[in-house]
Amino acid sequence: MAYSFYDILQLVGALGLFLFGMKVMSDALLKLAGNKLRSFLATMTSNRVFGVITGFFITSVIQSSSATTLMVVSFSNAGLLTLTESISVIMGANIGTTITAWLITILGFKVSMSTIALPLVGFGFLFTFSKRKNLDNWGNFIIGFALLFIGLQFLKDAMPDIKNNPEILAFLSQYTDLGFLSVLLFLLIGTVLTVVIQSSSATMALTLIMTAEGWIPFELAAAMVLGENIGTTITANLAALVASYKAKRTARAHLAFNIIGVIWVLVLFYPFLRFVSWLAELLGSQSPYITAAAIPVAISLFHTVFNISNTILLIWFINPIAKIVEKLVPEQIEPDIKVDEPKFLNKEVLKYPETAISVLLKESKYLFKTTVFEIVSHALHIHRSDIKSDLKLKKVIKKSNILFELDVREQYVTRVKYIYGQIINYATKAQTDLDLNEQQNQQISEIKIANRNMVEIIKDVNELSRNITIYLNSENKYIQKEYDKLRKRVVKVLRVIHLFRTEKDNEAYHNTLKRLKDRARDNKNMSNANLDKLIREDLITVDMASSLVNDTDNVNDIIKNLIITAELLYGKKDTLLDNGNNT
Template sequence: MNYGFGDVLTLLGALGLFLYGMRVMSDALIELAGDRMRSILATTTSNRFLAVLTGFSITAIIQSSSATTLMVVSFTNAGLLTLVEAIGVIMGANIGTTVTAWLISIFGFKISMSAIALPLVGIGFLLSLRSEKHWQQWGYFIIGFAVLFIGLQFLKDSVPDIRSNPEILSFLANYTSMGFLSVLLFLAIGAVLTLVVQSSSAAMALTLLMTWQGWIPFDMAAAMVLGQNVGTTITANLAALIANYQAKRAARAHLIFNLAGVLLALLVFYPSIHLVDVFMQRTEGASPLVQSAAVPVALSVYHTAFNIVNTLLLLGFVEKIAAIVSWMVPEEKAPEPAIDQPVFLSNISLEYPQTGIKALFDESLRLLQNAGYKAIAHGLSVHREDLDKGVRLRQVLEWSEPIPVNIDELYQTRIKSVYGAILEYATRLQSECDLSEEEVEIVRNILIADRMLVRTVKRMQSLHDNIVLFMSSGNESIIEEYNAIRRRILKVMREIHRASESESPLRHIRKLEKQREKAKELDVLASGRVNQLLLEGKITQVMATSLINDSDQASKIVHSLIDIATLLYFPRDRLVARLEEKREDAA
């Protein structure tokens, strides 16, 4: 057979054209439906069956199981998906990837696309010239779809014709007639092929092509399909290398699920091949074990049956798989640095608007609940452990002793660096991701909340100094006034903490709104309490001056904390919009 270096380059070029068409088509579909798909992924996966259906739907629409799996890794990394939900979506994605195999089998081998491929490119090109982005993406999708099948046609033409070179069949027979050892060999070839081309769809297309040309029999092609299900997990595991432990667990779960399915398929390999053969004879009137023309559809049937049966068998063991990968990838607990660093602001979360916003929200909430909570609690001379116990605040204040703390130092080491990273991350998020108006609004509200938190913490230093000073003064009246200030702020802090741990944070936000009016009572000058205390000789002029300033600061701190929680959990402008909608509905 005369097959030179130029022919090899032609073959590689045809494969490249096929992969490029698939990439253009997939990217266009992600642009057209990706944002909606990501929103669905983030909100409709609480039930394992819904998770499977979501994974199948997304992969069938965007035509890329790798893109779906990478999306799952990113969402798990950002905390938008739990591990159990991620496993369900991955199971569905495995079924969804069979749609690509059917497209190639039907349009690539049963229907000739060569006659209409170039006209489709022309139509797609005209659509891509439109000014509307929506029509441009439809144009790119049509171009990608056509180029994919042009590449497939070139692949079919550039693969050496084995019928004209029967000597190759005798060479291949040495590897296809070793019984079950041949099955394992071609399984490994399928895994390596998928790893090299980084696309299970491209590996499937090459496998279909080899069977159509008569290179390998149906059973060896089925073994390659099993290998491709192992090879496709490598992409997610590589992506998870730079992600957190949750994303690593999701990637490991993908590997375990596919490996378990392949092992089960190997146990019933020959009976399953026979069943597909019977099915094809009854529906197509041709046996894939005898006629190579019947193999592409038969292989798609086998691929689909494998993934559906595998999902049905293992769906009940999702929690077990989650437990195994949790044991394999333990939770990462990094030592506390001298200067606090962000935890959630990773590059992988910048892949999509939803994951980027979730990372920004989580980091802001961590800043509030950790450094902010500590600065405010210690500034009021209360240990946060006592505050979290649920004991009545009067008792907490009775137990508390003055806590000397340098809030300025706490700000420098625990807040400033994280706040700076949040600002930088938000800038990157808005420049690198195509955010909707609502998403821009959410980012803006988070940043406003963070800025208010920084200002609130800075206000605590002078208040803290006076609390420590007057708690040890022995003057019951001034101690009572400062305890009233402390109790009001601590009540708001406790409610914010409960909101962060609740599945219904809005209920706690409504309770916080009731504290807004009560915060006005803290101002001793406006209420006239300071004058009464002075007239009765219960406090000195120095105490009165400090109390006037600190009560005003405390009122501002309470208002700021309520605003911070409202902005993070339920932005005020969205609240107003919903109230207006209700009024319109009532009218």
């Protein structure tokens, strides 16, 4: 056989050029439409039909089902998508990936792109000189598009010429005449090729070329396409290996969906192929059983009909599929993480703006509602359960006569400082490394401000706590009463914030917080008048008065920072961020 090692290298090189073109084109499209597409993904999955449409639309635009699936896995990992939402998007992505097959079939086989591909590279290269980011990305898209078809032409040229090498057919005939066993064998070949190449589009291109060159008949090419649908799930499953159980479930759901589809098509394999052949002839093509040149069109049609049929059939079984996957990948009960370590932050979240914002927000909310809430409560010598209860505030203050042994400074160093540093670190990296729009940049800035406010709250409560400890059981009932007033003011704010973040209808609590914030601003003059009376009537000592002045200012600052932080973290009902994790 006149097919040397050099020819094999030519074939591998042509495949590499095709893949490179696909990557350049897909990356450019992601940069052009990435933010909008991810926002679309986060907002358009409210029901299964919208999820399918979203998956189809995104994959059609970026020309990569793997990129869409990886995006879905990342979103699941960050808690932006539920398992059922993820499954519906993946169903749509499977349909969207058929666009690539049609692109190759029509432009690669029906139209000769090789004559205009090189001029397109030159045209696209001119755009890359532009200082405008969008024009540069359009240039890369045009170059990638042209390289894809140059690679496809090289692939066709690098394929062995069967007319001059008839022994190749003799080699293949050993495996093409085994009946249904041949179908299973070529299904496995399609799966393995896709796993190795890591691109179902490239395997599809190889399959289409093999059919056009007469290497394999229609039914074996269809079997390879079924294998490609299984092989393409490997990318997502590999990405999910180091992710959370939610991401693993999403990846397994993709695999389960495609395997179920392949099984039922294999059961109806030959009738299904005859239906596709009839449909191809109905649309004006020739029968793939008679003419080899008609096979690429029939294969693209088979790919499309298979994915649409599979989605229409299984869209009604999303919940059962989700339950099966949940049993295969049980929920991982996370070990008790020390509070001084981040609970949600990991490097994976910095892939996309949406996942970074979602996880930064979750980490900040967790720090605020657990650690900061506890430190402030205990610094006031109040039980958190009393603050969350329906007990009247007067009774809460009266009840809390037991002093907590609390070192606020130590609590900050061991429980807050490292987490705060990590949140600021991740937020800064997101603003530096990710392509954020103005709104996303503003959201991250607000998260950073909220965390700085938390640190200020702990700093102010540290000053307050020392004097509360001294004066809570003082024999001077007047200073004790004044400090109880201060405690009551902070406890009231903590209670309203708790209700604001846990109640669905929270507008009334938000209005209450705004009034309390305004009152904290205006409280200085009122406090001074009351203080003057206490000093004038010798009801408290000068030292007590000095402490009371400082602590009144501290309480006003604590209240303002608590409310501002709550507003920043919980006040804006943005669908991109509010995914059921507000409590």
